[in-house]
Amino acid sequence: MSALILISVLGVVLLYLGFGDNRKWLAPVGILGLLAALTMLLCNWNVESPLFAGMLKFDGYAMAFDMSLILLTVLLFLFGIDYYARMRENVAEQYALMLFSLVGGLMLTSFTNLLVLFLGIEILSIPLFILAGGKRDSFRSGEAAFKYFLQGSFASGFLLLGIALIYGSTASFDLATVQAAVGTSAGQGNMLMLLGLFFTIVGVSFKVAAVPFHFWNPDVYEGAPTLVTAFMSTVVKTAAFAGFYRLIEYMHLPGAVQTMLVVVTVCTLFLGNIVALRQTQFKRLMAYSSIAHTGFLLIIFLGISERTSGVLYYYLTTYSIATVGLFVVLTLAKRAAKGDENIRIFRGLFRSAPWLAIATMLLLLSLAGIPLTAGFVAKYRVFALGIEAKLRGRHGFRGSDGAGGHLLLRHGDPGSLHPQRARTAIGGGARELARALILRRGCGVAGAAAGVVEVGSTPSPSAGSPTDEVDQPCFSASLLFLYPYAK
């Protein structure tokens, strides 16, 4: 809890620092504060004390995700030193808003009460509405901010409706009580309950940009300043997923809602992958990539076991690290290309900056889930979980996505699409790589869903704490992606 308060206060401190001409102090103070908060958090490791009358609980799950969120924010602040140095406006409020948003994220990872879920989502989102409009002289930025605000508030309405309905059928906002009520047979047949769960999930799905609640995602990613986009696709996404999983893990969804979740998952995987093929703007590409990753992560939710949280944690962390790296690369390339964000600016990167190109390639490979990268391990684990949950037999994943994979296979082959465009350097192949990234993922799903032999049915009794899952080789693989920051 002290971490929560410290970060809130830190935001205010940064705001005040912004009054003077102290911009060079902003990031260092912010980072120091965050590290202090992290230390406080770690001091309470394994002390599971419910806070605020049991509305928040910093258990192992929350601690792990909080650690990841704070460290990602530190990373982004480091990135911000360089990024904001070239801006005229006062940037103190940007740092402060990110910190406020982070507070919302921390609440999302640790809530045990639906009220806190709501508050967490709002505290996470409202600063983002402002941050998305951070480029004051840019029309697109303002447009993005407005769209984000509108759709975000709209989705909040549904979330609230859902929470109200759940309350109506259980007379409680406490997750444990709700869980007990859902578990009973009366709870399973209760229409209020069903609708409540349905709308709650709709509301949260918006935050993780699952289809069809993803429309804000590409526009906002494109319109927002790069650093904010990076913040949204890493910290916000991680926090939203952490919250989503916490919710679902408690709820034991009734079959009908599960079916809906399956449909959402399939749509998300499908749309994210297909549409991304046609994107030429880097940030939009990242947006669709993010949507497709959402689809992957949703697979995890379909069969929850003791290991799920670990896999979720691992996937989100590796995804976030690779994504931050790519946005750093984007900023560098964009600067060289005088503000252009088309993916063609990566062309010839290998010639001009070979090491950067190699790092970029590694990052892309990790996002694509090519073996030997952390991204691959993460995807592998998702599939392993999916197989354990026996998705194949139960949900008819196989046909739909198998077909998708096949489409993408044919479609994603660069040669068959544009034979006239010969690429010379690796950097020039960034687009192809990005395509391949999407292509492989499609095939991966197809392969896992259609090809893998269904083995064993007993879930493995593995450790529950997410950190246990982060074993040595995987960890060192993810370290690989810290390379860009070493420069």
Add this chain to the structure above:
Amino acid sequence: MVMTDLLAVLVPALPLAGAVLLSALRRKFSATVAGSIATALIAISFVATVILFSGFDTAAGGRTVRVLDWLSITGMDIPLALRIDALSLTMMLIVTGVGALIHLYSIGYMHDDERAPTFFAQLNLFSFAMLMLVMGSNFLVTFIGWEGVGLCSYLLIGFWYTKPDYNYAARKAFVMNRIGDVGMVLAMALLFHFLGTLEYTAVMENAHSIPAWGLLAITLLLFFGATGKSAQIPLFTWLPDAMAGPTPVSALIHAATMVTAGVFLVVRSSVLFDLVPYTRDVILWTGTATALLAATIGLFQNDIKKVLAYSTVSQLGYMFAALGMGAYSAAMFHVTTHAFFKALLFLAAGSVIHALGGEQDIRKMGGLKGSIKITFVTFFIGTIAISGLPLMSGFFSKDLILAHAFQHSPVAFGLLVFGAVLTTFYMFRLLFLVFYGTYRGKAHAHESPLTMTVPLMVLAVLSVVGGALNLPHLFGGHEPMKHFLESAAAAIRSEEIELSASTEWILMGITAVLVFTTIAFAYGRFVKRTTLEGDEADMPLLKRLIAQRWRVDELYAALFEKPYGWLSEHFHSIGELRIMVPLQNGVGEAALRVGNVVRKLQTGNASFHLLAMVAGIIIFLVITLLSN
């Protein structure tokens, strides 16, 4: 025990490191430097193996060193683990020991080749793969090595890739091996189906719970896999062609180590094979047939390496015959001695070829014993060892197999003795035509450098005294190798020769007499007067058929290659071009169109987005309510 584990990991890790290092810096190193590094690494591996061996306690059985969790999904746990027991140690000693000698030899042999560093990288990679093969604690790790050696074999046969023939030979070897691999993969799938594990120890413990048909299928499939790697009927034709590779490769891969992988696999799974007498009969007769067939072909070959290649196929046939009789330790014994004398013969042949500037045709050799003395002496020792002259290593190992055969099936015994006679004949023909008589070529012969002759001498000594490794009771020994191997494969314990001492003496006498008679015959035919083979067209029918290798290649071409080519051609012209391509293009275009349409939905119009969201919510609500 930590120390032991570390050593066990070090053994395969060093050659791997060498492969990586050398291929990364292949442009920086000279042939000598690269060769020295590669040799040093494999030699250290050998030392590590020796330490492991000397510290190994047979009473404790074996131990498994778990390196990494590899595949771990519910119900499936396959670690990357190494197994250290008597069997793997025996193979490791051969691979690293003989391997180190051949590496050393290669420094001299490949001295002038500008791609020598690449060669050594691949040689090291092969050693790594072979070590994984023999050290794997489960079928899958072995299979990785199995595929790895296949790959390295392909690379090294086609090392001089500018010659199309060599590439063809490499491809042939690879394809033949892959055909065998299918058997191995299917066998693994079946094993996993029945037992849910691929760990050797677990499989062997639970082998009894597999139904009879399953055991039959598994053992036959495993054996089929072994025929590919170990060049047995029907998949033997690749090995003679594989002589396209540099001679050290032939010695290491195609004589001493890789081709014995099949034998190793059968011994490793001996519990399974012991349960299925039918498969053992198949193995026995396949081995015997291969031994004879290859021996006959060897009679009329004119390429020095081809003769040795067919000899290898033939000797492998002996090993499989032994396996078929359940004489697993006899097979392993022959693997060991064969590794010594066949590596020696190949290296000596390489030395001859080196001396004559690349000449391989024995019709253009002769009288070399004066000019290249060391090579001659060592080749001579190799020849008498493989022919089984009394007290040589080959004598003990082959005689053990023959004794088992006599006990098991007199017919097999007769055929194998006949094979031994043929072996003696073609080996002495080779020896006499190369080293005796007068020189028939034009090159100026010169002795090879020390790096090449030292391995020859070491191997020659081993070829002479190798029999002591498993000295039978008859000669005052107590079969140490057999007892050593017992700790790894229980089946070996029941493998006793129940013949009386006098019978054994008589058997030995018969073979010895036959061998000496044959040598005398060969002496008369090739030293007194030099009989060279003329054109195939002039030969009588049977002889021509044999000289043309029983026309097996042509048979396979007619049976498989041509129909396959025909099918492939028509599938391409009709199936692919007329049906699949339009279909796939259609699908691809459809995906593009869908992508475009969906992209247009993303118009940036906020009202539309909200509407779409609401529509989505309504649709999902309907789905939810309907499925409730």
Add this chain to the structure above:
Amino acid sequence: MNEGIITAIRVVPLEHYVILSFLLFSIGIAGVVFRRNTIIILMCLELMFNSVNLLLTAFSAYHSDPRAQVFVFFIMLVAAAEVTVGLAIPGDDEAQRG
């Protein structure tokens, strides 16, 4: 909560509150989706939130549980914050929504 008020609320059956809330919520949705004026859209968002408030209050009375009313205060607070931000975001709504 005052017993009298609870009784007064309970005069109307719970279903009616639920239906009314749903109606208000739907009107809110329709307004947000179809109207083009920023102020009206914000008002419709408020309407959505307030319909939930009504629902929560009704449930609160029927469950005799004050916690939902606390929730209502939080919702009002958040809604106010959201509207503030919404109004502050620069730009011409007509252009953005066209």
